[in-house]
Amino acid sequence: xxxxxxxxxxxxxxxxxxxxxxxxxxxxxxxxxxxxxxxxxxxxxxxxxxxxxxxxxxxxxxxxxxxxxxxxxxxxxxxxxxxxxxxxxxxxxxxxxxxxxxxxxxxxxxxxxxxxxxxxxxxxxxxxxxxxxxxxxxxxxxxxxxxxxxxxxxxxxxxxxxxxxx
Numbered sequence: 001x002x003x004x005x006x007x008x009x010x011x012x013x014x015x016x017x018x019x020x021x022x023x024x025x026x027x028x029x030x031x032x033x034x035x036x037x038x039x040x041x042x043x044x045x046x047x048x049x050x051x052x053x054x055x056x057x058x059x060x061x062x063x064x065x066x067x068x069x070x071x072x073x074x075x076x077x078x079x080x081x082x083x084x085x086x087x088x089x090x091x092x093x094x095x096x097x098x099x100x101x102x103x104x105x106x107x108x109x110x111x112x113x114x115x116x117x118x119x120x121x122x123x124x125x126x127x128x129x130x131x132x133x134x135x136x137x138x139x140x141x142x143x144x145x146x147x148x149x150x151x152x153x154x155x156x157x158x159x160x161x162x163x164x165x166x
Contacts, residue, residue: 044057046127051119051120051123052107053104053105053120053123053124053127054084054104054105055084055102055103055104055105055124055127055128056084056085056088056102056103056105057100057101057102057103057135058088058091058095058100058101058102058103059095059100059135059136060095060098060099060100060136062098065098065136067133067136067137067138067141068098068099068100068136068137068138068141069098069099069100069137069138069141069142069143070099070100070101070102070128070132070135070137070138070139070141070142070143071094071099071100071101071102071142071143071145072102072104072125072128072142072143072144072145073087073090073101073102073103073104073145073146073150074104074106074121074144074145074146074147074149074150074151074153074154075087075103075104075105075146075147075149075150076146076147076148076149076150076151077108077148077149077150078148078149079108079109079114079117079149080108080109080110081108082149083105084103084104084105085103087103087147088103091103099137100132100135100136100137102128102132102135104121104124104125104128106120106121106124106153107120117153118153118156121153121156121157122156122157122160125144125157126162128142129142144157144158
């Protein structure tokens with residue numbers, strides 16, 4: 001869950017054990033994309049022990065632009081494999097058009113159950129909604145998407161009663 005490729009550029013704070021890891025830099029290396037020079041990337045881990053939430057947030061490189069849409073992407077992998085880093089090849093398509101992209105990580109089976117993953121994903125989406133404005137996206141313009149198991153998790157987010165979240 002703490003693997004995030006090779007971080008380059010400016011460093012943020014690091015505190016594991018129920019606290020927050022935040023790293024924003026000038027670029028991030030991924031096997032799929034290579035070096036993403038102009039994009040700002042934040043790697044965030046937050047949450048309580050037993051419910052850590054991990055994200056990669058790709059920001060649009062225009063600091064004075066109005067808040068744009070946000071795309072939340074949940075990777076597939078039969079709930080047993082895959083990662084946010086393996087699924088970032090589409091990111092430039094959206095960031096070049098003004099969207100902030102958030103790749104969500106989740107714990108994998110068999111260490112956790114699918115119900116645990118659904119809970120973790122919903123908690124991730126709630127965190128993103130409450131915090132995405134800090135990363136240049138409008139929380140009223142969030143789009144949730146996913147592939148395979150990530151599609152299932154996206155659907156489970158849609159059927160959740162979000163009014164109970166506050």
